[in-house]
Amino acid sequence: MSVYLDHAATTPMVDVAVSAMTTQLVHLGNPSSLHTPGRASRKAIEQARESLALEIGCAPSEIIFTASGTEANNTALKGLYWKGKSTGRNVVVISSIEHHAILDPAEWLSDHEGAEVISIGVTKDGVLDISQLTQLLTHRGDEIAVISVMHSNNETGVLQSISEVVALASLHSIPVHCDGVQSFKKVPLSFSELGLTALSLSAHKIGGPLGVGILVLKRGYEIPALLHGGGQEREIRSGTLNAPAIVGFAAAASSQYPSTKIQPLRDELIAGILKVVPDAYINGGGDRLPGIVNATFPGTESDTLLLLLDAQGIAASTGSACSAGVQRPSHVLLAMGHTDKSARSSLRFSLGATSTREEIDTVISVLPGVIERARAANLR
Amino acid sequence: MRLIAAMSGGVDSAVAAARAVEAGHEVIGVHLALSSNPQKYRSGARGCCTVEDSHDARRAADVVGIPFYIWDMAQEFHEGVVENFLSEYAAGRTPNPCLRCNEKIKFAAVLDRARAMGFDGVVTGHYANTRQGPMGKTLHRAIDISKDQSYVLSVLTVEQIQGAIFPLGDTEKVDIRKEAAARGLSVANKPDSHDICFVPSGDNAGWLHDRLGSEVGPIVDQDGTVIGKHKGAYTYTIGQRKGLGLTIPTPDGSPRFVLKIEPKTNTVVVGAREDLAITKMFGENPVWCGPAVTSTPTEGFVQIRAHGEPLRCTYFFDGSKLVAHLDSELLGLATGQAMVIYDGDRVVGSATVCETQA
Numbered sequence: 001m002s003v004y005l006d007h008a009a010t011t012p013m014v015d016v017a018v019s020a021m022t023t024q025l026v027h028l029g030n031p032s033s034l035h036t037p038g039r040a041s042r043k044a045i046e047q048a049r050e051s052l053a054l055e056i057g058c059a060p061s062e063i064i065f066t067a068s069g070t071e072a073n074n075t076a077l078k079g080l081y082w083k084g085k086s087t088g089r090n091v092v093v094i095s096s097i098e099h100h101a102i103l104d105p106a107e108w109l110s111d112h113e114g115a116e117v118i119s120i121g122v123t124k125d126g127v128l129d130i131s132q133l134t135q136l137l138t139h140r141g142d143e144i145a146v147i148s149v150m151h152s153n154n155e156t157g158v159l160q161s162i163s164e165v166v167a168l169a170s171l172h173s174i175p176v177h178c179d180g181v182q183s184f185k186k187v188p189l190s191f192s193e194l195g196l197t198a199l200s201l202s203a204h205k206i207g208g209p210l211g212v213g214i215l216v217l218k219r220g221y222e223i224p225a226l227l228h229g230g231g232q233e234r235e236i237r238s239g240t241l242n243a244p245a246i247v248g249f250a251a252a253a254s255s256q257y258p259s260t261k262i263q264p265l266r267d268e269l270i271a272g273i274l275k276v277v278p279d280a281y282i283n284g285g286g287d288r289l290p291g292i293v294n295a296t297f298p299g300t301e302s303d304t305l306l307l308l309l310d311a312q313g314i315a316a317s318t319g320s321a322c323s324a325g326v327q328r329p330s331h332v333l334l335a336m337g338h339t340d341k342s343a344r345s346s347l348r349f350s351l352g353a354t355s356t357r358e359e360i361d362t363v364i365s366v367l368p369g370v371i372e373r374a375r376a377a378n379l380r
Numbered sequence: 381m382r383l384i385a386a387m388s389g390g391v392d393s394a395v396a397a398a399r400a401v402e403a404g405h406e407v408i409g410v411h412l413a414l415s416s417n418p419q420k421y422r423s424g425a426r427g428c429c430t431v432e433d434s435h436d437a438r439r440a441a442d443v444v445g446i447p448f449y450i451w452d453m454a455q456e457f458h459e460g461v462v463e464n465f466l467s468e469y470a471a472g473r474t475p476n477p478c479l480r481c482n483e484k485i486k487f488a489a490v491l492d493r494a495r496a497m498g499f500d501g502v503v504t505g506h507y508a509n510t511r512q513g514p515m516g517k518t519l520h521r522a523i524d525i526s527k528d529q530s531y532v533l534s535v536l537t538v539e540q541i542q543g544a545i546f547p548l549g550d551t552e553k554v555d556i557r558k559e560a561a562a563r564g565l566s567v568a569n570k571p572d573s574h575d576i577c578f579v580p581s582g583d584n585a586g587w588l589h590d591r592l593g594s595e596v597g598p599i600v601d602q603d604g605t606v607i608g609k610h611k612g613a614y615t616y617t618i619g620q621r622k623g624l625g626l627t628i629p630t631p632d633g634s635p636r637f638v639l640k641i642e643p644k645t646n647t648v649v650v651g652a653r654e655d656l657a658i659t660k661m662f663g664e665n666p667v668w669c670g671p672a673v674t675s676t677p678t679e680g681f682v683q684i685r686a687h688g689e690p691l692r693c694t695y696f697f698d699g700s701k702l703v704a705h706l707d708s709e710l711l712g713l714a715t716g717q718a719m720v721i722y723d724g725d726r727v728v729g730s731a732t733v734c735e736t737q738a
Contacts, residue, residue: 376496
């Protein structure tokens with residue numbers, strides 16, 4: 001039996017999204033064109049925008065469609081930095097557990113634009129160290145151009161206290177960007193209630209198609225663009241709008257994420273892991289996403305575990321891989337106090353709408369043998 | 381059998397994997413990441429360690445139709461091969477890193493890991509053969525002598541040979557390329573790699589210079605008379621004639637050759653061509669690829685370079701060193717090189733040259 005436990009990487013498209021998207025695929029018409037077919041495409045996009053706005057808790061006009069969550073993150077972080085820099089604010093504040101789509105643009109801003117990047121650490125549980133942020137804001141609040149903290153971590157599923165971050169930032173009039181890619185539709189997330197300036201989302205993590213993301217940007221808040229051209233999305237993002245993908249995104253967002261089914265399965269997986277591998281432990285504490293389990297299996301190496309699980313038809317994942325495909329110790333686990341070695345002994349299982357009890361049972365049944373072999377194969 | 385195919389991204393390992401699958405084995409492709417900071421693109425005839433090479437390996441695995449993974453062996457490679465390469469040069473010897481890689485990585489770290497994970501052996505694209513016979517599974521030269529790699533495999537123990545599969549040993553390289561093309565492998569015309577994979581520039585002396593520093597020292601003749609300066613003793617090899625930069629000619633105008641490198645005094649000793657001549661060599665840390673060599677002198681061949689001529693000799697094991705007495709003189713042999721003993725086309729064993737005598 002094949003077991004897919006990598007839903008946080010990408011998850012199957014939901015039927016309504018497939019159907020909405022395929023319907024739109026055959027419709028001719030550039031949404032920017034003034035004629036009848038063009039207007040029809042535009043209408044489909046605007047309906048999708050309105051329906052997505054309801055799900056996100058924002059105004060339709062606050063939605064900027066992008067080609068990915070990565071593009072949304074880049075546009076937000078760079079744009080908000082440049083905007084702040086023009087008023088003398090040169091500091092970019094991020095958390096140490098951000099996705100590479102924030103870490104790398106921040107590093108780029110430091111290397112090429114003269115930004116000072118300050119990374120806020122996390123506790124052993126993987127939760128942002130609010131006291132460190134408070135201290136920083138007290139001393140240097142008026143130097144900060146942007147604060148970017150993810151809503152939940154993609155590797156551990158740990159939820160971050162975004163409302164606290166926003167409350168602190170507002171004392172110093174600092175815009176807050178939030179990478180909400182993993183949280184959207186899985187836990188309550190409202191742009192307006194959180195009081196954010198910017199929020200990044202992605203369709204394919206929620207059962208929508210690949211190749212479409214959203215940057216939610218507060219109404220009236222203009223930032224420099226990364227992509228210049230037709231000016232389609234508020235002059236902040238140019239490029240012909242991808243009507244089929246956008247329609248598919250809206251359809252996926254309007255369907256329910258079955259948390260009440262997924263969370264008990266996740267808990268069974270955790271209990272099973274701890275039972276059959278007694279010295280294993282789960283990474284991340286406090287409130288977590290319903291579908292992510294990050295476990296450390298001492299004495300193993302994650303790439304060996306992946307191969308052995310894959311051979312049994314089980315798809316799981318490790319931390320980030322570099323461009324050559326080599327596993328690196330996860331920066332998230334390292335930030336939580338892991339050693340290089342223990343970080344390299346960790347795996348992420350992520351559940352989704354299609355996950356079943358049989359899948360969890362299969363993992364638990366093969367795990368002892370896999371761990372035993374992986375330990376024997378561990379050379380370091 | 382369940383096998384791991386080590387896939388470098390080159391044509392040979394791709395065809396080897398395909399042949400293993402066709403022979404009915406269950407095969408999984410593995411690309412070894414040997415550098416923690418791989419270069420993006422392959423340049424010239426170097427290496428198997430770039431992002432481009434790992435992509436080629438992945439695409440070959442797709443065509444062959446096998447699972448594909450990348451194993452990070454950068455730490456093992458650095459410790460077992462690169463550091464050894466540097467320390468050998470620093471000690472005035474001339475190491476062969478490909479041999480060390482086979483010894484410490486491909487048929488040790490990888491084979492051990494594969495076995496622990498439930499696999500039976502490792503498939504590689506080396507040009508060599510193994511045969512089952514009265515001596516068990518033994519290691520032999522490839523049919524294509526110009527590509528024969530049995531020399532760099534001579535560090536494999538009987539145990540390691542048990543787990544080694546070389547599907548290309550019965551075929552000429554030119555036919556492997558044709559076969560790769562027929563199989564639809566995009567690497568069919570990829571150039572062969574020649575140079576040391578972890579020296580991306582191909583400039584061995586420069587690479588060593590950057591890492592070991594360059595301490596200028598004397599070049600002396602056999603009487604100890606200083607006749608020049610060198611730019612770092614480790615960049616010279618025994619028998620080297622060019623690039624010495626000597627301005628004082630010999631009395632008879634004959635050329636000088638590097639005879640000895642003395643790392644302790646940072647001295648390079650030069651002399652006449654005939655002073656290079658040796659007839660005896662001694663090797664330490666021997667490895668037997670079949671039955672152990674005994675103290676009984678035995679006739680056979682010794683080879684001292686990867687694609688060198690096999691030299692007729694009498695060999696024996698003196699209890700600590702592998703000894704070879706050559707039938708005729710040999711000019712120039714650097715310590716650190718492997719001396720590999722052959723019985724016909726069978727690899728008997730090898731050792732690292734530690735001493736030579738006239």
